[in-house]
Structure formats: C-alpha cells, structure tokens
Amino acid sequence: MNENSQHFEVAQPDAKAPLFHAEAYNNIEKSIVEIQLKDYRGKWIVLFFYPSNFTFV
C-alpha cells in the first residue's frame, strides 16, 4: 500500500470506465477526428485494445 492507493481504481467490472479524449482515424469519412469517451454515454462501448496495426485483433 502506498499513500496514493486509496485514489487508485482498478479497471475491472463495476469500476467507472476511465474517461479519455484522443485522436482517431475515421475510415468512413477518411478523416482524423477528436473523440471523447463521455460523448458515447447512452450506448454500450466495446474497447478493443490491440498491440499493433497490421496484426490480428
């Protein structure tokens, strides 16, 4: 345990999903867009973290 441990939430079921904003590539519009996770409230979201482009998911 360290002094920060009480502020640390493990990203597992029942925890709040950490919010983020980031650049993304939109292949439908062929554009670079800015997205925020909180803009997706009201929908289910599936995050697919993957190691690298050009590999399988």
Added chain:
Amino acid sequence: MAAVAAVYHEFKALNAEVLAISTDSVYSHKVYTEVSKLLINLPFLLVSDRTHQISKSYQVLNEKIGASSRTTFIIDPEGVIAARLSNPPDVGRNIYEILRLIAGIQHNKATGEVIPANWMPGQSGVKRDIKWIGRF
C-alpha cells in the same frame, strides 16, 4: 480487425459502438486501412493512444514494447465497466464471445435473471432462487 468489421452490424444491433485502440499514430491507422484489403470499408474508429495515457489508465500497457495488450472492455451506457477480457499476445479474440457477453449482460439487466455457462442469446436466463442452487 476485419473479424470485428465482419460482424459490426451485430454490435450496432445491441446498441454498442466499437472503438479499437492502439499506440500507433493516426497516420499509421490510415495506412493500415488502405493497405489491408479486408479493412477498406472498416466501419468504426481506430483510436490513437500515442501518449499511452489511455492504455495506462485501463492498466493494459505493456511498457516493454510500448504497446497495449490484447484486452477487451465492455462499458455500459452509464460509463461503468461491465466486463474485461484479456487474451494472450499470440491468440486472437473470439468476437462472437464478446457479442454473447454483451447480450448476456443486457439480458441480466433487463430481467434480473442470471446467465448460466454457455448461455446463448435467445435462451432464457435463470431466476435467482434457492431451489436452483446446485442444479447448474
């Protein structure tokens, strides 16, 4: 990624949006969709986690290689993590299992029924009742 794109309509049918995230740049993401024939019509966003902040906050960053580990999160409409699935680096995901899991979580939320092992969408769940203990 093509495996997800192939059943993207099934995610939409569950009111689910897909975000794929790696530590590659958006420029790499663009070329990835252009070079890989199966991704020409990729219907969802490829998110760039160049700063590693997203991967760190979800505790999926492999710091040795600066890349995200093969991990899937299902987030409910209120912004709460409903499921987390980790795959080994050399074994790809079962996309149908992710769809099944969303359907199972939604069925549980809608009915209060719990979801037994190997449940499939369309089947009923199990009422919480002491008489069922030990039967599954």
